[in-house]
Amino acid sequence: MSANFSHRFGESSVAREARGRGRGGAPRRRARKAWLLTFFGDGVRAKCRWCSSVLDRHSLTADRYPVAGIDGGTYRHGNIVPACRTCNETGVGRKRLLKTLALILGSGKVLV
Numbered sequence: 001m002s003a004n005f006s007h008r009f010g011e012s013s014v015a016r017e018a019r020g021r022g023r024g025g026a027p028r029r030r031a032r033k034a035w036l037l038t039f040f041g042d043g044v045r046a047k048c049r050w051c052s053s054v055l056d057r058h059s060l061t062a063d064r065y066p067v068a069g070i071d072g073g074t075y076r077h078g079n080i081v082p083a084c085r086t087c088n089e090t091g092v093g094r095k096r097l098l099k100t101l102a103l104i105l106g107s108g109k110v111l112v
């Protein structure tokens with residue numbers, strides 16, 4: 001991994017937002033996919049976080065989770081997981097999170 005690669009991801013979210021809507025251009029999307037494939041997979045393939053289908057750099061999309069885009073989530077490390085296009089577009093992650101939260105709240109357990 002080049003120094004340039006880590007430098008780009010070390011950029012503050014403020015700087016990133018100033019450059020656009022936080023999504024970035026094609027080079028940034030490619031870098032993000034490469035990071036997801038490396039962090040969640042073997043560098044070439046990774047599984048969809050939601051349906052476990054095997055993804056490569058063409059089919060992989062960056063799903064913002066746990067804070068979804070609709071909730072103001074950004075594409076920073078720690079808030080992106082690999083997802084197939086279908087799961088990403090149907091918001092599976094957000095639905096699961098909300099369901100989990102509802103279950104936890106309904107159980108009366110106190111979360112730290």
Ligand SMILES: [Zn+2]
Pocket residue numbers: 048049050051052053083084085086087088
């Ligand atoms: Zn999927």
